[in-house]
Amino acid sequence: MSEQKNTQDNDLITRLALIVGVMGGLFGGLILKGARRKATWTWGRINAWFFYSMTVTFFVLAHNLNIPFFIDSLSWIFPKGLGEWVYFNVPRGMQFTVLVVIPFLGWLGAIGAAVSLRVRKYQVGLDHLGLRTSSNLKPVVIDSFRVGEHQKRLLVRAIGIDINDFKNRKGALESAFNAIVEDIRVLENDRQFIEILLSEKSLPTLVGYDEMVTKHLAAPYTFLVGQSLGEFIVGNLLELHHMIVAGSTGGGKSFFFKQALMGIAESSKHIQFYLIDLKRGVEVKIFERLDNVRIAKEAHEAIAILTAVVDEMDKRFKFLEEKGLTEIVPDRDKMDRIVVGIDEASVLFTIEKSSRSSKAAAQSARDLTDRIAKLGRAAAIHLILATQKVVKETIDTRVQTNINARMVFRVNTVASSMTVLGNKMAAELPEIKGRGIWSVGSKDIVVQVPRLSPEEANDRVDDLLEKFNGTGKCQFGPMLLDLDEVQPKKNIFETHSDKKVQVVNDKVNAS
């Protein structure tokens, strides 16, 4: 009898071992996948398994519990007599294996299978792109997570593949995944992984300034950047210090420039604006009525403004040196924060080769701007440059390296996108006004910039008059200069086109 029992036991052990073995073999990959996934191991799950296995152990070892009766009472699930048979014929250790180890492995395998299924379409998509390291390793999609209502985060192991290879294939990725790629970045704590933020929803094509201002502008020296798929992004002058706004004509540079200035004016006190707009000041004319704003419309005025700001900067550095301080704190030092804003900066910086004097003017504008970009930070002086192109010829590389915040609207060529962003994203933007890429540090985020209409802007300046022009003026110091007093030196700043006009006029007069 006992011998028969032994052979039965051995039989069963062999069969169970076979089951575990086959499971391991067939599903080993999936089990490993489930087990290696960080998200599998939540505290709740570990606890659940722990208590379950403890309970099973208790039942298995408790001889005086009437397990056969218990199992047989579940006759609608198990055949009658099975409980008894298991209880008397299967060794304890084996009972534990059946009740705990196999379900546990099954559970891990199921998770692994679910993950594999979930990321399969992304893996196939990535494979289509053919990204490889030089040693022919391909990126592997490890997992996908739902974040927010319409977004997914893909975790990709991409050992030895440059993140810009991904960024440059943004368009291809979007069509491969059938989703919008909102952001691609290296995982901060493990640089072998990259995260791709996908969105099933597209951005709105129009965002209003009014509604966003009341919701998002609270802190001083902040301005609206735009609606991304995740959140609404607000820029902070204190963190960014300087900013470049770039993109082809008609993308929304000047609108962004104006709404950013408006945001700063609305959120801040103790601030002075020096604006340069060589298109006769049309873009920033709305700010003209404010006492803490100066607008340069001509090249000589621009030079006067930049010179005055640099002089002020030098004064502030002397002050810091005398007091043994490292940076100006406007409230403490009773000095206003200064914003220098230049729209169409390339017009100011482009050297007119035919005219020696305008060449000199452009050069000094560059040098002055360069000093502000390099040293302005500690002196509470900020620079906002809007320009069509960011290339050596228009904006000095010296200036570029000191400005890491960029708002880039659509550009026409991949090459321009590469120069401004280091990837193709700006060339792949849809042709939607106000759609751009907000780039700070290593993050490039697609946003829809709020639109501030000229009428709205006018109303808002009305509201600012009290703050900046009223009796309780909120500036610490006087403005650095009055432009009425700045006289152009004769002929020194004449531009190439002025000269052409002159020639034409002369011809007309002569005939």
Ligand SMILES: Nc1ncnc2c1ncn2[C@@H]1O[C@H](COP(=O)(O)OP(=O)(O)O)[C@@H](O)[C@H]1O
């Ligand atoms: N954020 C925006 N939302 C909607 N439309 C915009 C936005 N920004 C600009 N536009 C539209 O695009 C046009 C061109 O914008 P603008 O800022 O003058 O371009 P740029 O200075 O780059 O040449 C504007 O007249 C405006 O109608």
Ligand SMILES: [Mg+2]
């Ligand atoms: Mg413009």
